[in-house]
Amino acid sequence: MKERSKKRTIGIVVDILMYGLLLTQMLYVFTGNNIHEILGMAFMLCTVTHIVLKRKWIAAVLKRENKPSKARRFSEIIIVLLLLAILALALSSMGVSRFLFPWFTYISSPALHRYLATAVLTLGVIHGGMHGYFRAKKKKKVVVLIVLGAIAALAIGLALVPYLNRHFKTVKVEYSTMVTGRKIDWKGGTTKLVYFTRMGNTDFEADVDAVSGASLLLADGKLMGSNELLADMITDAIGCEQIPITLTGQKYSSSYSSTVVEAGKELREQARPGILPVDVSDCESVILVLPLWWGSIPMPVATFLEQSDLSGKKLYVVVTQGSAGYGSTIEDIRKLVPDTEVIPVTSIYCDDIPYVREKIADLLEQAAK
Ligand SMILES: Cc1cc2nc3c(=O)[nH]c(=O)nc-3n(C[C@H](O)[C@H](O)[C@H](O)COP(=O)(O)O)c2cc1C
Numbered sequence: 001m002k003e004r005s006k007k008r009t010i011g012i013v014v015d016i017l018m019y020g021l022l023l024t025q026m027l028y029v030f031t032g033n034n035i036h037e038i039l040g041m042a043f044m045l046c047t048v049t050h051i052v053l054k055r056k057w058i059a060a061v062l063k064r065e066n067k068p069s070k071a072r073r074f075s076e077i078i079i080v081l082l083l084l085a086i087l088a089l090a091l092s093s094m095g096v097s098r099f100l101f102p103w104f105t106y107i108s109s110p111a112l113h114r115y116l117a118t119a120v121l122t123l124g125v126i127h128g129g130m131h132g133y134f135r136a137k138k139k140k141k142v143v144v145l146i147v148l149g150a151i152a153a154l155a156i157g158l159a160l161v162p163y164l165n166r167h168f169k170t171v172k173v174e175y176s177t178m179v180t181g182r183k184i185d186w187k188g189g190t191t192k193l194v195y196f197t198r199m200g201n202t203d204f205e206a207d208v209d210a211v212s213g214a215s216l217l218l219a220d221g222k223l224m225g226s227n228e229l230l231a232d233m234i235t236d237a238i239g240c241e242q243i244p245i246t247l248t249g250q251k252y253s254s255s256y257s258s259t260v261v262e263a264g265k266e267l268r269e270q271a272r273p274g275i276l277p278v279d280v281s282d283c284e285s286v287i288l289v290l291p292l293w294w295g296s297i298p299m300p301v302a303t304f305l306e307q308s309d310l311s312g313k314k315l316y317v318v319v320t321q322g323s324a325g326y327g328s329t330i331e332d333i334r335k336l337v338p339d340t341e342v343i344p345v346t347s348i349y350c351d352d353i354p355y356v357r358e359k360i361a362d363l364l365e366q367a368a369k
Contacts, residue, residue: 007053011053011054014050015050015128018046018124019128021042021043022043022117022120022124023156025043026117026157028161028165029161029165029168030164033099037093037098037099041100044086044090071134075130078126078130079127082120085116086120089113089116089117091107092107092113092116093113095109096110096113098355111323114157114161117157118153118156118157118158118161121153121156122150122157124153125149126149129142129145129146130146133146165322165350166256170217171216171217171351173218173219174219178219178229178233178355178357179232179233179357180357181233181357181361182237183238183239184238184361184364184365186237186240186364186368187368188285188314188316188367190283190284191240191286192287193234193240193241193243193288194242194244194278194280194287194288194289195227195228195230195245195290196245196290196304197224197291198252198259198291199216199217199225199228200225200244201247201251202252202254202259203254217353226291226320229353229354230320230353231244233356233361234287234364236357237361237364243278243279243280245275245276245278245300245303245304247273247275247300248275249273260294263293263294263298264294266298267293267294267299270302271299272302273299273300273303275303275307277307278304278307280310281308281309283313285313285314285315285316286315286316287364288301288315288316288318288333290317290318290319290329291320291321292319292322292327292329292347296327296328296329296332297329297332302332305337306336310337310339310340311339314368315340315341315343316364316367316368317329317330318346318348318360319346319347320347320349320350320353322349323349330342330344345367346359
């Protein structure tokens with residue numbers, strides 16, 4: 001009897017740990033990469049312990065001959081889906097790992113990793129809720145709680161995590177390791193790289209710590225835009241000239257949230273903010289590096305496209321984003337420069353930017369073959 005209650009206590013502790021770890025894992029932006037990976041390992045260990053502790057129950061279900069109730073069947077389907085999702089999550093964790101499994105280079109999609117983590121959290125909530133359902137007398141109340149819990153879990157994974165990432169992230173990188181690498185034989189003719197970034201078009205306080213609600217990149221202690229870092233990588237790979245798109249009038253707010261609101265207003269009004277001249281008349285192609293803003297192009301980029309004569313040139317487009325791929329950037333650019341061949345090169349998830357030096361060189365090489 002004592003043995004049984006000891007096992008039960010261990011089981012409860014492991015279960016609480018698993019939920020706690022999963023929620024903490026969602027706070028990647030605060031824990032940083034290495035702690036995130038170590039806690040991920042702890043979660044996987046807890047999962048194995050959980051399965052071992054439940055082995056007798058699993059064996060009984062597998063041997064069962066009589067037909068289970070609908071609720072039991074539903075609960076078992078959720079368990080199978082949860083196990084599959086955890087397995088896929090484990091593989092995708094290795095794929096995106098930079099600390100514990102840097103040698104594992106398959107399924108290295110951060111977006112897939114986040115979706116799988118969301119699936120595990122949601123299925124985990126339903127799985128836990130079903131335990132309550134079987135014990136409860138007022139079943140309807142528990143069903144409502146399970147549905148609300150599942151919606152909350154989905155909202156955390158799909159909306160809260162990207163929100164936290166974009167608003168509170170400060171990534172510290174070593175500039176030369178990130179930027180320098182293989183030089184490519186660029187087949188795109190004479191080229192200039194034009195980029196837009198929030199940094200440089202925003203008045204940041206000198207003291208970075210004083211900047212509230214900003215998603216920042218610190219390269220060797222210097223504040224940089226993600227797209228600026230990417231532009232430097234491409235310039236290093238191709239050896240071309242680079243020109244930033246620089247606002248001449250009002251800059252964006254140092255607060256990330258306010259910038260999002262300001263950019264949304266500009267997009268709705270199809271504003272064309274004033275920019276310093278960008279001369280691309282003397283080149284055959286242009287590489288445009290830009291962030292996705294509100295699923296489209298930032299309006300200063302629209303100003304650049306309208307002010308420059310790009311007809312007959314090739315325009316290679318590299319987009320960075322917080323989860324939404326190219327959005328409508330390619331169509332929007334094509335509308336603004338109908339006589340230009342617009343070539344999508346890649347859309348990079350913002351967290352990956354510091355680590356794409358070799359990949360971007362390969363992709364540009366392929367795009368200009
Ligand atoms: C005003 C604004 C709007 C944004 N809108 C989106 C969006 O609609 N979809 C998305 O995936 N990312 C969005 N992002 C995230 C940026 O595309 C991403 O963080 C980018 O890498 C920032 O580059 P930068 O630091 O060089 O400015 C937005 C960022 C800002 C500042």
